[in-house]
Amino acid sequence: MCDDLGRRDRLLNLFRISLILLGVVLGLVGCRIQVDHLHSTAARALAQTAAGWAFLLAGLVAWSRRPANRLGPLMLATAFALLLRQLRYSHDPALFTAFFGLGDVAFALVGHSILAYPSGRVTDGAERMLVVAGYAVAFCFPVATLFFYDGSPLLLYDPSPRESLLLVRGSENAVELLQKTQIVLFFGVLAALFIALIVRRLARAGPRGRSVLAPLLLAGVVIALRAVFECVFTFFDRPFALDTLFWWQISGVIALPLGLQAGLLRARLARSRVGSLVLELERTPPQGLRDALARALDDPTLELVFWLPERGVFVDAVGTPVDLPSEGGRALTRLDDEGGPVAALIHDPILLEEPQLVEAAGAAARLALANARLQIELQAQLLAVRESRSRIVAATDEERRRIERDLHDGAQQRLLALALALRTAERRHHGSLDPEVEQLLAGAVSELQDAVRELRDLTHGFHPTLLAEQGLEAALASLSARMPVPVEVRLQLVERPEPQAEAAAYFVAAEALTNVVKHAGAGTVSVVVEQRDGLLRVEVADDGIGGADSRGSGLRGLADRIEALGGSLVVDSPAGLGTIVRAQIPTRGAAA
Amino acid sequence: MDSALRVVVADDSVLLREGIVRLLEDAGMEVVAQSATADGLLRSVVAHRPDVAVVDIRMPPTHTDEGIRAAEQIRQRHPETAVLLLSQVIEAQRVMALFQERPEGFGYLLKDRVLELDDFVEAVRRVARGGTAIDPEVVSALMGRRTEPSALDDLTPREREVLGLMAEGRSNQAICRKLFVSPKTVESHVNSIFVKLRLLAEPDDHRRVLAVLAFLRG
Numbered sequence: 001m002c003d004d005l006g007r008r009d010r011l012l013n014l015f016r017i018s019l020i021l022l023g024v025v026l027g028l029v030g031c032r033i034q035v036d037h038l039h040s041t042a043a044r045a046l047a048q049t050a051a052g053w054a055f056l057l058a059g060l061v062a063w064s065r066r067p068a069n070r071l072g073p074l075m076l077a078t079a080f081a082l083l084l085r086q087l088r089y090s091h092d093p094a095l096f097t098a099f100f101g102l103g104d105v106a107f108a109l110v111g112h113s114i115l116a117y118p119s120g121r122v123t124d125g126a127e128r129m130l131v132v133a134g135y136a137v138a139f140c141f142p143v144a145t146l147f148f149y150d151g152s153p154l155l156l157y158d159p160s161p162r163e164s165l166l167l168v169r170g171s172e173n174a175v176e177l178l179q180k181t182q183i184v185l186f187f188g189v190l191a192a193l194f195i196a197l198i199v200r201r202l203a204r205a206g207p208r209g210r211s212v213l214a215p216l217l218l219a220g221v222v223i224a225l226r227a228v229f230e231c232v233f234t235f236f237d238r239p240f241a242l243d244t245l246f247w248w249q250i251s252g253v254i255a256l257p258l259g260l261q262a263g264l265l266r267a268r269l270a271r272s273r274v275g276s277l278v279l280e281l282e283r284t285p286p287q288g289l290r291d292a293l294a295r296a297l298d299d300p301t302l303e304l305v306f307w308l309p310e311r312g313v314f315v316d317a318v319g320t321p322v323d324l325p326s327e328g329g330r331a332l333t334r335l336d337d338e339g340g341p342v343a344a345l346i347h348d349p350i351l352l353e354e355p356q357l358v359e360a361a362g363a364a365a366r367l368a369l370a371n372a373r374l375q376i377e378l379q380a381q382l383l384a385v386r387e388s389r390s391r392i393v394a395a396t397d398e399e400r401r402r403i404e405r406d407l408h409d410g411a412q413q414r415l416l417a418l419a420l421a422l423r424t425a426e427r428r429h430h431g432s433l434d435p436e437v438e439q440l441l442a443g444a445v446s447e448l449q450d451a452v453r454e455l456r457d458l459t460h461g462f463h464p465t466l467l468a469e470q471g472l473e474a475a476l477a478s479l480s481a482r483m484p485v486p487v488e489v490r491l492q493l494v495e496r497p498e499p500q501a502e503a504a505a506y507f508v509a510a511e512a513l514t515n516v517v518k519h520a521g522a523g524t525v526s527v528v529v530e531q532r533d534g535l536l537r538v539e540v541a542d543d544g545i546g547g548a549d550s551r552g553s554g555l556r557g558l559a560d561r562i563e564a565l566g567g568s569l570v571v572d573s574p575a576g577l578g579t580i581v582r583a584q585i586p587t588r589g590a591a592a
Numbered sequence: 593m594d595s596a597l598r599v600v601v602a603d604d605s606v607l608l609r610e611g612i613v614r615l616l617e618d619a620g621m622e623v624v625a626q627s628a629t630a631d632g633l634l635r636s637v638v639a640h641r642p643d644v645a646v647v648d649i650r651m652p653p654t655h656t657d658e659g660i661r662a663a664e665q666i667r668q669r670h671p672e673t674a675v676l677l678l679s680q681v682i683e684a685q686r687v688m689a690l691f692q693e694r695p696e697g698f699g700y701l702l703k704d705r706v707l708e709l710d711d712f713v714e715a716v717r718r719v720a721r722g723g724t725a726i727d728p729e730v731v732s733a734l735m736g737r738r739t740e741p742s743a744l745d746d747l748t749p750r751e752r753e754v755l756g757l758m759a760e761g762r763s764n765q766a767i768c769r770k771l772f773v774s775p776k777t778v779e780s781h782v783n784s785i786f787v788k789l790r791l792l793a794e795p796d797d798h799r800r801v802l803a804v805l806a807f808l809r810g
Contacts, residue, residue: 408650409655412680413605413607414605414607416703416707417607417610417611418607419707420608420611420612420615420706420707421607423709424611424614424615424618427618449704449707453704456680456704459681468656469657474686478682481682
């Protein structure tokens with residue numbers, strides 16, 4: 001198989017070399033004919049030929065570097081059409097008739113090459129129609145001209161007559177009319193449309209597209225120059241500045257294929273960047289993946305999205321679902337592996353013209369993409385878990401609030417009412433009752449009293465109404481007021497934190513203060529609450545005996561609650577040196 | 593006994609409200625209206641011009657601070673009607689703000705206090721007469737809160753105890769009974785408190801209130 005490939009390569013090389021030789025010979029023959037039969041200067045003849053050679057060179061390079069791209073062969077065809085066109089100046093009737101009739105197709109091919117840049121295909125409807133019209137005009141008018149040409153001085157040439165093998169009836173007027181109409185159509189109408197389409201393409205392109213399409217700007221200028229040249233040459237008896245115009249436009253025509261080919265090579269350079277992508281990605285963290293791909297594909301607008309099979313959506317690098325573009329100037333390339341989609345690139349549509357490039361980049365990045373997707377999947381799951389944790393905390397808070405309200409408005413009031421009724425009954429029948437009954441009544445009332453008190457303490461710990469109603473400051477003031485030790489409260493709030501953060505801060509203070517009272521034997525306690533940098537910091541410090549166990553269930557539960565909110569809780573309690581409980585709770589601030 | 597005190601009672605718990613009404617009527621007061629909501633309370637205050645309104649802090653619809661807001665309005669629009677607030681939990685801050693604004697004819701008791709029938713009835717009477725009644729638990733909570741040094745530090749423990757009872761709204765006689773000391777002793781404690789809080793120059797009634805305020809402010 002290697003041998004086969006080698007042989008094919010050798011054949012291809014041979015073919016290319018023969019194309020070059022053929023081109024050179026054709027060019028030289030054309031030069032000769034122009035000098036001898038048209039009485040052109042050698043310099044002009046050579047310049048005309050050079051345009052053909054430039055297309056030949058550019059076409060060969062493009063074809064060998066980008067074999068799959070049809071632009072190379074198209075430019076080669078243009079090259080030979082241009083070279084053959086020179087043969088129309090020959091006095092030989094057959095050469096004259098053949099290449100006068102077909103020669104202008106070369107111009108249509110030039111236009112076709114430009115519009116086919118960079119993919120090698122003309123896909124746009126308007127551009128396609130223009131190309132077809134170009135071929136039609138370039139073919140029909142010269143052939144028709146030959147029907148009427150009987151040796152009278154042709155507009156474009158030296159006075160010596162040629163012989164048309166297609167002559168039907170000689171008519172100088174018909175020849176002039178056809179010639180002039182062709183110039184107007186070709187270099188007036190079609191050239192103007194052509195330039196308009198190029199401008200449209202450039203205007204529609206993204207940044208990546210514009211840099212690729214740059215050679216089209218050159219093409220536009222060249223076509224404009226050529227059009228002016230042809231019109232001046234045709235419609236003015238004593239053409240002004242014709243020489244200057246000739247040299248400008250011919251330089252442009254020579255530069256044009258080289259520009260197109262340079263543009264193709266640029267994409268080729270991008271391809272070599274894709275080649276080094278694999279190495280680069282080994283050192284790139286997942287967040288850098290998009291940038292690396294954007295650089296390799298030379299598309300700064302590139303977006304990278306990942307497929308999450310569990311959720312059946314594409315997400316961005318932080319796990320937020322992304323809508324894929326349906327239309328509207330963005331293109332999508334999906335990167336799949338055996339298991340289905342992995343990721344997708346949202347990019348400049350210009351890249352669609354080089355699908356292999358995008359595919360190569362995708363292939364290079366596949367492993368890194370799969371890794372990144374795993375990470376993002378994990379992140380998305382983590383996010384979901386965190387969200388559900390905080391929902392659970394919120395639900396718990398809500399439940400506490402409900403229980404507190406129910407107990408307060410229900411059981412507590414009933415027990416109290418019952419106690420009051422008993423006590424009133426006792427009072428009304430004081431002295432008339434059996435002492436034993438009186439004692440029972442008194443006992444019942446005092447039991448009920450205790451029950452009410454216990455319920456009150458219990459529900460208060462659940463969720464203080466004051467916190468929901470008036471916020472942290474009032475709740476902490478009330479809390480500290482109930483403590484048997486002096487509590488210094490310092491509070492610095494920028495805005496009211498959202499209920500969850502507020503509740504967490506309150507419970508930290510409440511739990512810490514309860515512990516102080518129960519265990520610390522402290523003389524003074526301070527509670528400091530500060531809101532800074534999106535964090536609610538709570539610090540409860542006492543001067544007690546220290547040695548508190550941070551794994552105590554109260555603090556442990558609180559730590560869970562705060563971690564669910566993305567915060568942290570630290571207990572610092574060296575024996576004999578007091579205890580400091582510090583909590584940091586992220587807060588977004590609530591509009592309340 | 594003075595001509596029957598006219599009272600309105602507002603509490604959304606029917607059982608408890610009726611218990612309180614029964615208690616007050618047994619004590620010879622006239623309950624001119626009952627209400628389960630703050631709006632109903634305000635209407636009956638307008639309609640009956642009672643001597644005193646006994647008001648639960650938490651009432652429908654939100655069960656949060658309806659009573660406090662109603663009390664604010666009553667004190668503003670009908671200063672002749674005294675207000676005794678009842679609450680299940682200590683919500684000192686806002687209530688004490690009301691108190692410090694104008695202590696006369698204002699009281700604040702924990703709800704359980706109704707079980708001390710005599711004390712409760714006495715508190716209603718005192719408030720209706722323009723006096724004050726602050727729940728002992730609130731008083732001790734406010735006392736515990738104090739952290740900054742003040743003139744109160746100069747008081748002896750006994751004087752502080754007396755001042756606490758004054759803050760609850762008790763008269764000298766009541767304090768005598770409570771502490772089992774002679775009226776003379778109480779009087780000397782009270783005078784000593786006035787001296788230490790530098791309130792000697794004020795008229796007697798007024799300086800009593802000022803002392804309590806100083807005490808409650810810490």
